[in-house]
Amino acid sequence: MDQSITIKAQLLNIDGETASAFRDTVLMYRDACNFISQYVFDHDFELHQAKLNKALYHDLRDKFALKSQMAQSAIKTVIARYKTVKTQLSQKPYRYDTGKTDSKGHAIWSQFSRGLSWLWQPIFFKRPQLDLQRGRDWSYKATTNQLSLNTLQGRKAVDFACKGFDQYLDESKWKFGSLKLLQFENKWYVHLSATISLPDFQASQAEHVVGIDRGLRFLASCYDEQGKTLFYSGQKVLRKRRKYKKLRAQLQAKGTKSAKRRLKKIGQRENRWMSDVNHCLTKTLIDHYGKNIIFALEDLTDVRFATEKSSKDRRYEMVSWAFYQFEQFLTYKANLNSSAVVKVPAKYTSQRCPKCGRIRKENRNHDLHLYVCDKCGYKSNDDRLASMNIQFLGTLYRSGEETPQFNKQASAE
Numbered sequence: 001m002d003q004s005i006t007i008k009a010q011l012l013n014i015d016g017e018t019a020s021a022f023r024d025t026v027l028m029y030r031d032a033c034n035f036i037s038q039y040v041f042d043h044d045f046e047l048h049q050a051k052l053n054k055a056l057y058h059d060l061r062d063k064f065a066l067k068s069q070m071a072q073s074a075i076k077t078v079i080a081r082y083k084t085v086k087t088q089l090s091q092k093p094y095r096y097d098t099g100k101t102d103s104k105g106h107a108i109w110s111q112f113s114r115g116l117s118w119l120w121q122p123i124f125f126k127r128p129q130l131d132l133q134r135g136r137d138w139s140y141k142a143t144t145n146q147l148s149l150n151t152l153q154g155r156k157a158v159d160f161a162c163k164g165f166d167q168y169l170d171e172s173k174w175k176f177g178s179l180k181l182l183q184f185e186n187k188w189y190v191h192l193s194a195t196i197s198l199p200d201f202q203a204s205q206a207e208h209v210v211g212i213d214r215g216l217r218f219l220a221s222c223y224d225e226q227g228k229t230l231f232y233s234g235q236k237v238l239r240k241r242r243k244y245k246k247l248r249a250q251l252q253a254k255g256t257k258s259a260k261r262r263l264k265k266i267g268q269r270e271n272r273w274m275s276d277v278n279h280c281l282t283k284t285l286i287d288h289y290g291k292n293i294i295f296a297l298e299d300l301t302d303v304r305f306a307t308e309k310s311s312k313d314r315r316y317e318m319v320s321w322a323f324y325q326f327e328q329f330l331t332y333k334a335n336l337n338s339s340a341v342v343k344v345p346a347k348y349t350s351q352r353c354p355k356c357g358r359i360r361k362e363n364r365n366h367d368l369h370l371y372v373c374d375k376c377g378y379k380s381n382d383d384r385l386a387s388m389n390i391q392f393l394g395t396l397y398r399s400g401e402e403t404p405q406f407n408k409q410a411s412a413e
């Protein structure tokens with residue numbers, strides 16, 4: 001199995017000439033991406049690299065002065081973005097009220113999946129950026145410990161800072177891929193992709209299965225077969241989120257141009273801070289449990305957060321984004337540490353008694369955060385209970401069940 005990661009590095013000691021070459025190139029490249037995006041939009045969402053190349057190559061060279069490889073990269077970047085949006089659209093189907101009601105008087109909703117034709121305008125590339133291909137457009141110079149990057153004004157060699165970069169230079173393990181150049185608050189950065197080939201994970205040989213329930217009160221409640229429960233409190237996160245929310249509300253009320261700018265800055269800062277939280281938390285989990293672990297998480301696509309009423313709520317977006325990011329981080333860190341993440345259906349994980357298997361919604365008291373089984377009397381904190389059930393599904397996966405899940409009928413005997 002191949003695992004790719006993104007290495008981030010800041011570029012250092014950049015002279016004026018290099019900075020101006022970078023700026024010219026990222027702006028031109030960004031404009032080229034928008035030019036390609038317009039073409040894709042006007043041509044029935046054509047996403048075939050060779051066809052786009054044939055249609056656009058000369059314009060990309062003449063109008064934007066892109067070199068051959070850069071033109072290819074720009075097309076690739078646009079295709080990748082459209083494909084991502086396509087996946088996102090299909091995952092958020094269009095729902096509408098049919099105007100009919102069922103026997104209980106509830107409205108009947110209908111839904112169908114969306115495609116790229118739902119876009120009203122071409123995807124817009126706002127951020128100046130540049131994608132470079134390894135070997136052709138960028139390389140690492142071992143003699144001077146520099147990166148050599150291609151620009152519209154030729155090659156530029158630059159110093160860079162990246163903690164632990166040495167480990168990626170071992171060619172028997174890591175292979176570098178493309179490089180993205182970007183500017184942020186007057187500093188230049190590169191995002192480098194690197195891939196490692198890993199032996200396939202053998203689920204049956206996992207030493208432990210850890211169930212992880214993600215939530216707002218506890219960022220992660222973890223349970224393993226030795227019965228240990230670890231809670232990572234979300235209190236600090238909730239407090240900080242509230243602080244950000246208040247700030248946003250104040251700025252939104254102002255509504256001035258500078259308030260809008262600050263609002264955007266704050267949003268970016270909040271995202272960076274949340275990424276740090278997720279990095280620390282996933283690292284702690286990996287270090288704590290060691291190698292040969294199956295981490296079971298509930299599948300986010302079926303998760304509804306009790307406190308989130310509307311999916312349009314910014315808070316909902318933030319929480320689901322943060323949970324998704326947690327999953328991404330944990331997955332690659334687990335893979336790099338001879339472990340794996342499996343996703344199990346969230347259905348009934350907070351309604352099922354882990355002792356006798358009874359599934360009953362009313363056994364859970366939301367206000368007291370307590371689950372009491374009406375059949376066998378088992379009692380547990382409800383966050384812990386969900387992680388126990390998720391862990392149980394993980395053990396089924398270890399024993400060979402490909403899609404472990406709970407079944408209400410089977411539990412109702």
Ligand SMILES: [Zn+2]
Nearest residue numbers: 353356373376
């Ligand atoms: Zn029970």
